[in-house]
Structures are given as structure tokens and as C-alpha cells.
Amino acid sequence: MCGQAGSKIADSNEEIEDVEVLWDMLQKGETKSLLKKHLTTEVYEKLKDKKTSLGGTLAQCINSGCKNMHSGVGLYACDPEAYSVFKELFDPLIMDYHKISKVQHPKPDFGDVDNLDFSDLDPSGEVIVSTRVRVGRSHAGYPFPPGSNEQKRREMEANTIKALEKLDGELQGKYFSLETMKKEEEQQLVADHFLFKDDDKCLRSACGYNDWPAGRGIYFSNDKKFLVWINEEDHLRFISMQKGGNLAEVWKRLVKAIKVLEENLTFARDDGHGYLTFCPTNLGTTCRASVHIKVPKLSKAPRENGEPGSRLDEVCEKFNLQPRGIHGEHTESVGGVYDISNKRRMGLTEIEALMEMKNGILEIMTIEKELE
Structure with missing residues (x-):
């Protein structure tokens, strides 16, 4: 262990x-x-x-x-x-x-961030608890966890910290190393869904936690709405998040950060697979856009087609969405709140993945209200 x-x-x-x-x-x-x-x-x-x-x-x-x-x-x-x-x-x-017929991925397209046709998915603030979008990135020329070592992890950490120093405005913040972080701080960040842990059995067997916690840490902006995980599963995870359902604000913040960091770091990518990541399930856009949403009725209602499962599962399948408990994959819902995100990463652009999630969430909210 x-x-x-x-x-x-x-x-x-x-x-x-x-x-x-x-x-x-x-x-x-x-x-x-x-x-x-x-x-x-x-x-x-x-x-x-x-x-x-x-x-x-x-x-x-x-x-x-x-x-x-x-x-x-x-x-x-x-x-x-x-x-x-x-x-x-x-x-x-x-x-x-x-679910693609060919390993082929389009060029990156984050959309026209200054003229998005969506903003707040839940202006009332009654249904969506929070909104979060993350992407994974890998340093070109560096191995993934099975072939890495402490020196390489520290090199990637140092290079990333230099790039993060270029962020300004709302993205400006501070980096915290897991090696020097106080236990109380770490536990609180985990409880707040800001920080990663070393408790996944499959990732452990893939050497994901070797040399723990060397070369690992978290950067967050002063308002904690933009985060960067260093050397968790992927070399890098960029995360934009905030309370409520304003998807446009979350997306604009993330895209702004990606563009700055791409000017200062070189990421692994190819035309067939898109952005290359440790796990093949995250290839392509690497984009996971999600909301924590209250759907107590939809999650208990049976499928309309009579098959096993809930109405929530049925709607999620229609829009290629993935429902999870609020503490991540393989966890249960708490109080009728689910983490729902786009499932498809490959064969579509970043903005298409985001719109797929948005459209699915809007239908989920509509049906939840109709069940009252």
C-alpha cells in the first residue's frame, strides 16, 4: 500500500x-x-x-x-x-x-466563448447545486504513471508551476504541494471536492500512486473557481467550477486558462486520438462537464419503456450522459442529488460535448418539474 x-x-x-x-x-x-x-x-x-x-x-x-x-x-x-x-x-x-466506428478525432474547438447561446441553466438556483467542467492534459515527452518516477514527477510539477505563474486576473492563485500540506487542510479540501485522494484500487495497480505524494499538488485561484491537479491520474487536470448553474461562466473561465497554459506547456496529442491521457476512456476532448443536480423524483420514477432502472437512467442514455453519486464514480446519491456529466469524449469537439451535456440537463430539469 x-x-x-x-x-x-x-x-x-x-x-x-x-x-x-x-x-x-x-x-x-x-x-x-x-x-x-x-x-x-x-x-x-x-x-x-x-x-x-x-x-x-x-x-x-x-x-x-x-x-x-x-x-x-x-x-x-x-x-x-x-x-x-x-x-x-x-x-x-x-x-x-x-461507440465510434473509427479512431478519428476532430481538431479542438471550444466555440465562440464571447457569444455562447447559453448562460445560467438554473436562474432560480433551486435545482442545480453546482457546475463543473474539467479537462485532462499530458506533458509531451513524459511517461504516464507506470513508466514514471519521482524525478520525472518533480520535473513536471516544476514546469507546471512556472506556467501557472502566467495566469492573472480571476485565474491568479497559489500552488499547494501535497508533501507540505497540513493533514487538516488536505481533509478539508477533499471534503469540499477540491482535492484528489489515493484510494482507487484500479489506479493503484496501474502505478497511479507510486512515490505518493511526491510531485503532486493542487493550484487554485483566489476564489477557488479554477483548479489544477498535478500528477493525480493524468499529469494535469484543469477544473473550472462554481455554485449554481451558470455554465457559460464556468466554460469561459476554463477556456481562458487552457489558452494561457497552452502557450507555456506542450501537451501530448495526435490527430487520431485527440489529447492523449493515461486512461483511454478520457481521450479526445478529455472534457467532462457536469452538474450536481437535485432530481429526487426522476431518480425514483421507473423507466417509461418498462425496463429495469430509473427514468433518470433512461434520459441520461438518450443524451449520452453519465449519472454518478456526488462523491464520484461508484458512489450513491445523497438526498436525491446526482453528479451528471457527458459520457462521450471522442469523435466530437469540446463545444459539442458541452452542448450535449447542456441539452440533456435541460430535459432532465423539465421532466423533474413535470413529475411534481
Whole structure:
């Protein structure tokens, strides 16, 4: 087990098993993961001895999925090159997960932020508790967690801090290292949904918490409406958030920050996959736009088609949305409040992903009101 945040650097890191041992585990284990589905004998034999220029291996990519049979996906990229070196595995899995017929992604398009056709989705302030949009980014030329080490993490941290110093106005703020943060501060930031933790079993097996908490920390603007996570799952997560439903304000703030940081950092990206991330589920736009929304009636109402599940699930599926508990994936709702976000990341632009979420949320709000 890795050490907890705020403690000394972990003495024990996750070990990558030999690829043949992992292959044997996958064959004997009972799992419905996409890794098991797409890592056929033919693909395994073709890829098992390949390496990226950064030294990345197939074993690093599949270590977590072979050790966690409950995983739905089970595959992580060892570094940005993994998507090309191990494409015979990644591409079919990506197409399966993202429901696309070809690994192809459009150029970035954040829309005309000065003339958006939406603003506050809930002017009354009675339904939407908060709004949040985040994107992931990876430093070009650096490995993902399985191939990284303390030195590389500290280099990425230092480079990012220099770039963050270029932010001004509402984006200006301060960086806080997990290594020096007081335990009370850390616990409060986690409780406020600002800070990440080291408690995901699958991510741990993917070396996501190696050298914890070295090279990791959080930047937030003075008003805490813009955040940057450094060396959590991805190298970087940029997050814009605020109370209420003013999606336009949240989006404009995020896009402004991205443009400044892109001038000072180089991010890993290719024309087929879009922005490259550690987990293939986050490729493409890497954009997750979400609201914490009160839907106590919709979440309890049965589906109109009579199938198992709630009316909320039915509407979310229609708009490619993903409902979660307010504490993240695999958690339960509290008081009828759900975290609802766009599910699609690939094959559409950033503004299209945002609009898909917006349209779905507006319909959810309409139906919730009709059920009164």
C-alpha cells in the first residue's frame, strides 16, 4: 500500500508483473472487462515484446486490469506512444468504449466563448447545486504513471508551476504541494471536492500512486473557481467550477486558462486520438462537464419503456450522459442529488460535448418539474 497524502514518500510502489504472468491471470480470471474482450491470443503474441521509445511495455498497460477482475475497462496507457505502438489492442477497445466506428478525432474547438447561446441553466438556483467542467492534459515527452518516477514527477510539477505563474486576473492563485500540506487542510479540501485522494484500487495497480505524494499538488485561484491537479491520474487536470448553474461562466473561465497554459506547456496529442491521457476512456476532448443536480423524483420514477432502472437512467442514455453519486464514480446519491456529466469524449469537439451535456440537463430539469 502506498502512503496517505501528507505522509512521507511511499516506501513501497506497485510492482509490474511479468507479461506472461499477467496474461495467465487474465485467461484464468472471470471478468467482463474490455481488456479481456480485446486482448486476444493473436494480439497478445504480436504485442507482448514491443516497447515504446520511452521504455513502455504491454505489461505496464495491462497490469491493473489483470489484477482487478472487477474492472470495466482494465487498460491504461504506459505513455503517449502506447496508443500507436500497441494500437492493435487500444484502437478496438477505444472504438468499443466510445461507440465510434473509427479512431478519428476532430481538431479542438471550444466555440465562440464571447457569444455562447447559453448562460445560467438554473436562474432560480433551486435545482442545480453546482457546475463543473474539467479537462485532462499530458506533458509531451513524459511517461504516464507506470513508466514514471519521482524525478520525472518533480520535473513536471516544476514546469507546471512556472506556467501557472502566467495566469492573472480571476485565474491568479497559489500552488499547494501535497508533501507540505497540513493533514487538516488536505481533509478539508477533499471534503469540499477540491482535492484528489489515493484510494482507487484500479489506479493503484496501474502505478497511479507510486512515490505518493511526491510531485503532486493542487493550484487554485483566489476564489477557488479554477483548479489544477498535478500528477493525480493524468499529469494535469484543469477544473473550472462554481455554485449554481451558470455554465457559460464556468466554460469561459476554463477556456481562458487552457489558452494561457497552452502557450507555456506542450501537451501530448495526435490527430487520431485527440489529447492523449493515461486512461483511454478520457481521450479526445478529455472534457467532462457536469452538474450536481437535485432530481429526487426522476431518480425514483421507473423507466417509461418498462425496463429495469430509473427514468433518470433512461434520459441520461438518450443524451449520452453519465449519472454518478456526488462523491464520484461508484458512489450513491445523497438526498436525491446526482453528479451528471457527458459520457462521450471522442469523435466530437469540446463545444459539442458541452452542448450535449447542456441539452440533456435541460430535459432532465423539465421532466423533474413535470413529475411534481
